[in-house]
Amino acid sequence: MKTIDTIIFDLGGVLIDWNPEYVYTDVFNGDREKMQWFFDNVCTHDWNENQDAGYPLRKATEERVALFPEHEQLIRMFYGRWEEMLGEAIEGTVAILKKLINHEDYKVVALTNWSHETFPIALERFDFLHWFEGIVVSGEEKTRKPFKDIYELTLNRFNIEANRAIFIDDNLRNIIAAKDMGINTILFKTPEKLEEDLKSFNVKL
Incomplete structure (x- = not known):
């Protein structure tokens, strides 16, 4: 070598x-099962990584809201409260x-x-x-x-x-x-x- x-x-x-749980633990009132379902199905790791490759945050958010309108408020929190996820x-x-x-x-x-x-x-x-x-x-x-x-x-x-x-x-x-x-x-x-x-x-x- x-x-x-x-x-x-x-x-x-x-x-x-950095951890999105810093925001969503309170949002889900400590219900880790519901929070994990949200991360596994809505604001997923793969979805977030797409923005790491330069995809616009606003566009990604609107597309996700269109897919999951019933979770609009939670989706908008992901980048709306992103700074709170930064430990x-x-x-x-x-x-x-x-x-x-x-x-x-x-x-x-x-x-x-x-x-x-x-x-x-x-x-x-x-x-x-x-x-x-x-x-x-x-x-x-x-x-x-x-x-x-x-x-x-x-x-x-x-x-x-x-x-x-x-x-x-x-x-x-x-x-x-x-x-x-x-x-x-x-x-x-x-x-x-x-x-x-x-x-x-x-x-x-």
Whole structure:
């Protein structure tokens, strides 16, 4: 294995906590079964990911309301109250990021599935997002993980050699896609485990 010189971070679930349950738990009065049905059938993960690839939030909302008019109020909450779904920074990972940023040996960038319409909110809230050499935002590129083109774009934009980079993500599907591109990977579980995994690649912290 070549010496690692680049670390690529995912953001949501690795550095930033985001969860629609922060809004809908109260809306459904704590009825987790009803809430899960709504996420499985109406405002689904796949539907939200389509907006991560650049689809307009307003258009997506109106289309979903047309499909499920009886759930109009709940659907409009998804992006109407999106900022309330944004939790706090995952401080243990931010501490690791800071060490890597301060280390001259590493280029540190981010690759995130995120709507270009909501990402400015995160940029304003979290100072550490400005530490990266650059961030590839799926919504701006009109594609997303796990599609091959967004990994290629990231490698090319920042002049990264795949076998000298580590990609950190909390989604196994995205990790598998990066591995297929020849990128070293770490499936994120906790900041403590991330530190161990980075050291296993001889990354200096």
